[in-house]
Amino acid sequence: MDVTVIDHPLAQTRLTAMRDARTDSASFRAALRELTTMLVYEAARSFPVENYSIQTPVTATEGTRLANPPLLVPVLRAGLGMADAALALVPESSMGFVGLARDEETYEPRAYMESLPRDLSGRPVLVLDPMLATGGSLEHCCRLLADRGCTDITVLCVLAAPVGIERLERSGLPLRLVTASIDEGLNDRMFIVPGLGDAGDRQFGGMPRF
Numbered sequence: 001m002d003v004t005v006i007d008h009p010l011a012q013t014r015l016t017a018m019r020d021a022r023t024d025s026a027s028f029r030a031a032l033r034e035l036t037t038m039l040v041y042e043a044a045r046s047f048p049v050e051n052y053s054i055q056t057p058v059t060a061t062e063g064t065r066l067a068n069p070p071l072l073v074p075v076l077r078a079g080l081g082m083a084d085a086a087l088a089l090v091p092e093s094s095m096g097f098v099g100l101a102r103d104e105e106t107y108e109p110r111a112y113m114e115s116l117p118r119d120l121s122g123r124p125v126l127v128l129d130p131m132l133a134t135g136g137s138l139e140h141c142c143r144l145l146a147d148r149g150c151t152d153i154t155v156l157c158v159l160a161a162p163v164g165i166e167r168l169e170r171s172g173l174p175l176r177l178v179t180a181s182i183d184e185g186l187n188d189r190m191f192i193v194p195g196l197g198d199a200g201d202r203q204f205g206g207m208p209r210f
């Protein structure tokens with residue numbers, strides 16, 4: 001699996017703001033939006049383009065557009081904070097949604113929402129979720145996409161734990177990963193260390209579990 005780590009200084013300052021426990025929700029969301037722009041910029045480097053004719057105020061020339069705009073899939077809740085920034089940078093894209101909540105005892109993802117096109121063959125997909133911890137949630141999401149015929153999945157994360165990367169690698173799914181950091185590991189509650197805490201709660205506040 002192809003793994004890209006964005007170690008740009010501006011990505012690292014946003015990441016630091018997100019890690020800092022003193023950062024309030026509004027500043028956390030702002031840092032996530034800015035970091036998402038950088039992750040999408042990097043992920044889009046390999047997007048195929050096509051040329052077409054345009055007219056500048058001076059003369060005729062060739063313009064460039066995306067040959068096959070992606071489907072964006074934020075994983076609710078935490079991935080919602082990446083959706084606007086991704087859509088702003090790739091306005092030609094469309095959006096599907098997957099809702100997953102990790103069970104606090106088994107750490108397995110529980111699916112509660114799925115809104116995706118039926119056929120994803122020939123369609124590149126950018127999955128948006130800030131956290132790759134055990135990898136259960138992202139493996140589940142990427143399987144939903146592969147089951148619909150998708151063969152080109154790029155997962156965009158803020159933090160990835162080595163065990164989660166290995167799980168995605170072992171899954172055999174057709175994906176690559178773009179992240180701002182590979183962290184040390186997981187603690188006994190399967191939180192990423194040093195991490196940033198619960199990315200959903202830090203954006204939107206705590207929620208009673210079902």
Ligand SMILES: O=P(O)(O)OC[C@H]1O[C@H](OP(=O)(O)OP(=O)(O)O)[C@H](O)[C@@H]1O
Nearest residue numbers: 077078101102131133134135136137200
């Ligand atoms: O790799 P995993 O071990 O599966 O953990 C990662 C998942 O945990 C978080 O979501 P969470 O289940 O907390 O839901 P939330 O976004 O509603 O907070 C995160 O956004 C990932 O989806």
Ligand SMILES: O=c1cc[nH]c(=O)[nH]1
Nearest residue numbers: 133191192197198199
């Ligand atoms: O560290 C973690 C692990 C899973 N989900 C989060 O939001 N944070």
Ligand SMILES: [Mg+2]
Nearest residue numbers: 198199200201
């Ligand atoms: Mg959460």
